[in-house]
Amino acid sequence: MSRGRHGARRALAALGDHAILVAAALLSALPLYLMLVASFQRSSDFDGVALLPTLEPTFDNYSTVWGEFGFDRMFVNSVVLSMSAALIATVLAAGAAYGFTRFRFAGRGVLLGGLIGMMAIPAIVVIVPLFIVMSDLGLVNQHASGIVAEAGIQLPFAVFLLYSYMNDLPVELFEAAEVDGASRWRQFVEIALPLSRPALATTFVISAIYAWNDLLIPLVLWQTEQLTTLMVGLATLGPGRTGVRDIPLLMAGVTISILPLAIAFLLGRRGLVRGLVEGGDR
């Protein structure tokens, strides 16, 4: 009998837990839902946010945004920016993290601490000097400026993530390789990198998401129309700039801009979480 009561209490507790989780999930999904609903409404019909989908959905907003407003080009720019920046940040951070875990050199602690401390500095603080430097180098409105700056902003976090992962890899593996006659480079390529795959993937994805969502750097360093990214384009679609309050159009633009991330996250969710919560010592 006591067992039954115990079971009932556990079921009740589980029910409570799930109720909280479901509520939280609904709360975070609601804006996305409203966004989707609004994006299929005709601008002329739109009067405030609707809870139920319209009975006469239209794809006009999408085709307008994609074709007339140049979201097709912006989409490509965003892909180029986020992929290149994430790739550069991940590659450089992998080398740096390996160096910090496997080499002992003077100033190592200061360098590592300083690098990780830079995570606390927001991009807005460095954007003016960054612009001046890029301008002096003649790189403003060139692909290189945005990509290099974005990669640089990501680097501290990327190093931090990869360092904590690589630092947990069993040191005996590297000692065994050393006795076996493997160079540091071979140890990096054949042991450290393959074993850090989950962390490398996580670093790449997080950097890519950050670069994709970033407004500041492309806004300042990529000022030509040819280099406008989705986020910059969205900002120009917003009410304040054009004076037009075309919410359905804006929602269609927002949907386009978050769709790739949502799909990528759904596909790589498991691996992403593993790289974040696990060390390399498994």
Place this chain on the structure above:
Amino acid sequence: MAAIELSEARKTFPNGVEALRGVDIAVADGELLVLVGPSGCGKTTALRAIAGLERLSSGVVRIGGEDVGDLEPADRDVAMVFQNYALYPNMTVARNIAFGLRARGVAKEVRERRVREIAQVLDIDALLDRKPRALSGGQRQRVAMGRAIVRDPRAFLMDEPLSNLDARLRVQMRGEIVRIQAELRTTTVYVTHDQVEAMTMGQRVAVMNDGAVLQCDTPQRLYDRPASSFVARFMGSPPMSLLLGRLVESGGDLRCELGDASLAIPAEVLRARPSLARFAGREVVAGVGPDGFRLAAPGAAAGALTGAVQLVEMLGSEVLVHVDVVAERPSNAVAGPPPAGGPGGPSGARMSGRFERGVSALVGDRVAVLIDPGQLDFFDPESGDALPREREDASAPVRRAAAGGGT
């Protein structure tokens, strides 16, 4: 293949820990030498210093007569087997074994042929395409051995390679390592904390404690003639029992008084150890091996120690009996920490003996302990050093057991 030599090796870690305090070890070409000692005694540090994974603070490492102190591990041409095997989890067994060959630029055909040969020797040819995580502990152990053997290095360095295996597998691999080593005749330094492993595997065994080698000798001599009380109570299962006694001279005879027993020291013991005479009238530590005493009913014989049976261990063919006796226990520095389960006897002196099955002893029994005086060993009660024997081999490196005893 090459001889290995550590001389006056010292290592102090940045945190101030002195892991090696002047270690001298000489391993002959083709020899299997075991470094044994309690954890923290410096045996692994000594091994890592030979491998080059640890730089000595001072002293010399020679491999094949060449001073390798400034060489990287890769350039010392030794192979190491780690306690947790350190197999590369991202590579197949075949790639694991071939890794060292690839790193040294050996041609592909040669690599593949060598890997196949080694896999056959170790009976792992069916596993070559598997990843380490799909292997059992014993199989991983073999792969780790294969990785060491395949390179045909000048020496094998093994750091407790069997300690992660279950007892049965451990015994089997013990034999296999000895067999392979004997076949290849590759100089081997083998580190273990298990004295049974040390005794059964080593051609010679170096007992270490507190960063120093206490005695380096054949297993038989270590057991028969321990250089110090530390070695005496480290080697053997059960090890020698140590009691504090007093040597007295009466009518030209030397007697050893232990508790309420008084044993006449036979003339041949005195001849073998003339230094005993100098201890007349002084305290000594008497060592009694596990086969050095009998049990009898209380009061059955004169000159017996009285005691109570503390523990009886049935091993099938033989029985181990542990008896708390009425006698003094030497200081902890000499005799080590008191026996587990608290001091049962008045001063915690305990004797452990090996008997044929059928011995009648039950826990709690009062017994008389009859020591064979011909098998007594003697140690200095302060330093723990064995009292010198005649024609003691003076060249054997003998060091004082450090004060503080077993760590």
